[in-house]
Amino acid sequence: MSRADRFLRACRGLPVDTTPVWIMRQAGRYLPEYQAVRSRVGFLELCKRPDLATEVTLQPVDRLGVDAAILFSDILIPVEAMGAPVIMGDAGPSLPEPVRDESAIDRLRVLEPESVGFVLDAVRMIRAALSDQVPLIGFSGAPFTLASYLVEGGGSKSFIEIKRLMFQRPELAHRLLDKLAKSMGRYLAAQVGAGAQVVQIFDSWAGVLAPEDYETFALPYTRQVIEALPAPRVPVIIFGTETAGLLERLRDTGADVVGVDWRIEIDVARARLGPGVPVQGNLDPCALFLPREHLARRVEDVLRRAGPSGHIFNLGHGILPPTPVDSAIAMVDIVHERGRARASQ
Numbered sequence: 001m002s003r004a005d006r007f008l009r010a011c012r013g014l015p016v017d018t019t020p021v022w023i024m025r026q027a028g029r030y031l032p033e034y035q036a037v038r039s040r041v042g043f044l045e046l047c048k049r050p051d052l053a054t055e056v057t058l059q060p061v062d063r064l065g066v067d068a069a070i071l072f073s074d075i076l077i078p079v080e081a082m083g084a085p086v087i088m089g090d091a092g093p094s095l096p097e098p099v100r101d102e103s104a105i106d107r108l109r110v111l112e113p114e115s116v117g118f119v120l121d122a123v124r125m126i127r128a129a130l131s132d133q134v135p136l137i138g139f140s141g142a143p144f145t146l147a148s149y150l151v152e153g154g155g156s157k158s159f160i161e162i163k164r165l166m167f168q169r170p171e172l173a174h175r176l177l178d179k180l181a182k183s184m185g186r187y188l189a190a191q192v193g194a195g196a197q198v199v200q201i202f203d204s205w206a207g208v209l210a211p212e213d214y215e216t217f218a219l220p221y222t223r224q225v226i227e228a229l230p231a232p233r234v235p236v237i238i239f240g241t242e243t244a245g246l247l248e249r250l251r252d253t254g255a256d257v258v259g260v261d262w263r264i265e266i267d268v269a270r271a272r273l274g275p276g277v278p279v280q281g282n283l284d285p286c287a288l289f290l291p292r293e294h295l296a297r298r299v300e301d302v303l304r305r306a307g308p309s310g311h312i313f314n315l316g317h318g319i320l321p322p323t324p325v326d327s328a329i330a331m332v333d334i335v336h337e338r339g340r341a342r343a344s345q
């Protein structure tokens with residue numbers, strides 16, 4: 001078995017030669033070669049230039065030896081193409097025209113994947129450049145997380161605007177979520193058509209929802225996105241943060257792999273999800289600031305708790321810009337080395 005197979009096999013719960021590993025935001029500001037590209041072009045331009053998106057997608061594959069590549073883009077790119085302007089500032093994204101009433105929701109267009117042809121071109125270029133060294137992950141935001149950005153107008157701490165819409169004008173919230181679900185279904189299907197071999201749905205803010213509200217406003221729409229994928233379906237990873245209260249419901253979206261953040265032990269998560277549900281995670285991104293021997297202990301602990309199959313090693317959220325590159329490289333090496341010993345036991 002080779003580096004090319006282990007990630008796809010783990011997504012299906014099949015035996016592997018060693019635990020596959022990749023890192024959320026693996027092409028990002030902690031990498032000096034990414035910074036070099038970014039010093040020449042803005043973030044959104046980088047997303048819209050398939051040649052540059054291909055270059056930065058490959059950087060961590062070469063530098064870290066990870067077992068999957070992830071399309072370089074952002075969850076807000078298709079939202080912009082639906083008609084909501086997006087500004088990417090240093091403090092994160094902002095949407096200067098928040099979508100809070102009926103007419104704003106009705107003005108949003110259901111995504112035509114051709115309007116983000118640069119993303120599909122990037123997928124094709126990346127696949128060609130990878131020449132099957134490792135599989136390519138496509139992605140989108142989940143309807144709820146995207147609706148949060150649209151209604152809040154950016155990131156949020158309290159999520160008061162999206163929740164106010166959900167609780168005071170539920171029919172409008174549902175109309176917005178349905179538009180986003182239709183759009184993301186088409187978007188991911190188009191990425192798969194262009195060559196994405198796995199897709200990850202980022203429901204980064206799902207953890208702000210009470211379970212009852214996740215069931216009403218998030219789960220059915222994520223399920224709708226997954227059901228829009230062509231058969232035979234590529235593996236789908238569902239990811240969110242602070243989701244320890246929602247794990248079974250994340251699984252019930254129909255996703256094949258459930259992402260787990262570091263706020264719960266991954267064996268506890270697996271026991272809750274039941275046998276045969278592959279998981280991805282779950283090292284605290286800040287563990288990469290530990291001295292190497294402590295990092296090794298934490299990595300081993302995740303591997304031991306997760307078990308030798310149906311586990312994709314990852315951080316519990318994106319890698320942070322000040323992370324030392326050597327620490328990320330060490331993490332990948334430790335996973336492969338210890339994972340190999342475990343797989344052969």
Ligand code: CP3
Nearest residue numbers: 024025026027028043070071072073074075092202204318
């Ligand atoms: O994982 C990867 O390497 C692929 C690329 C990727 C980016 N964003 C690049 C990016 C992916 C998968 C995303 C998804 C994304 N974008 C999410 C879901 C994942 C998560 O972290 O929960 C969210 C919530 C966003 C929205 C977003 N985009 C935020 C909050 C920020 C600012 C925070 C930050 O880390 O800078 C961005 C900007 C962004 N997206 C950057 C990158 C590399 C940094 C932009 C820069 O180069 O200045």
